[in-house]
Amino acid sequence: MSRTTAISRRTMLAAAGAAGALGALSLPATASAAPRTAPGGSRPVIGRARGEWLHAMSFNVRYDREGETRPGDPDYWPERAPLTTAFLRLEQPTILGVQEAEFNQLAAVEEGLGRGYAMAGYGRDGGAAGEYSAIFYDARRLTLLWWDQFWLSDTPKVIGSATWGNSVTRIVTWARFHDAATGRELVHVSSHFDHQSETARVRSAEVVRDLVADAEAPVVFTADCNAAAESSAAYGVLVTDGGLQDTWRAAEHRLTPAVGTFPNYGTPTPDGDRIDWILATPGVEVRAAAINTWTRDGRYPSDHTPVQALLRLR
DSSP states (O other): OOOOOOOOOGGGOOOOTTTTOOOOOOOOSOOOOOOOOOOOOOOOSSOOOOOEEEEEEEEEEEOOOOOTTOOTTTOOHHHHHHHHHHHHHHHOOOOEESEEEEEEGGHHHHHHHTTEEEEEOOOOSSTOOOOOOOOEEEETTTEEEEEEEEEESSSSSTTOOOSSSOOOOOOEEEEEEEEEETTTTTEEEEEEEOOHHHHHHHHHHHHHHHHTTTTTTEEEEEESSSOOTSSSSIIIIIIIIIOOOEHHHHHHHEEEOOOOOTTTTTTOOTTTTEEEEEOOOTOOOOEEEEEEOBTTTBBBSSSSSOOEEEOOOO
16 A cells, blocks of 8 residues: 555544644643542543643454344443443543454544544455554644555565464554654554464564664554563563563553453453553653543443553653
């Protein structure tokens, strides 16, 4: 796919530089190091970023199992959709990497983010087909310079390819931005590693590591890596050996308790694995991080908890 600064899909919300001034911003939790939960009230854990700070989020929204779930099921998308919208309307990340989102689910994300946001990415099966690992961004602040998408396989330009032992197609979406708040350029990499093949996860991590090394700009990586932070081979490739910062570990403030990020609609527990990561290149300042257990009326928007970080490009 050729690199381009133009995005024309209906699902890409608005062109870069869409109208609407960025209003007064608030950082409700960044002044305190005390962890707290997010039970579903009106107060965001991070909220819209202010000044040079950049709010990054990774969110596996869980695909729509249409025909397999019924009203009242925790996984029933028509009832999860308004929760997804409400959560994103509350938190307003500057950049958001989603996983598992299907075309029909993008509208709930768009509605939550609101006017002024845009999207880069398309389905992993080509066009609108299959799950997206898309990047949403605040186009009032970030100008899209180019974006691209490739497949995690030996034939990365072949749509739908999978050659590393994974039966499910996996992709990387990445984009380069100019940040008006800092005057710097930023690369955002979004992905979803395989849930079954260790070989595929390691090979995927190696591809991301090499991409980051060649970026020549600060990089933020958001993904459901399907691997435990601090103890998996993929984490070793990217963090232990690759030198990326794990923003949860590097954060000056952790705004929420440490829990696993795949509670599967149950109660998140401290002994659960942190499989959803936000990583950043050295030199990116990490002010705060969160594992957001937001619910409304006891319902979760997804089987994963979104993870967040407050960053500054230095």
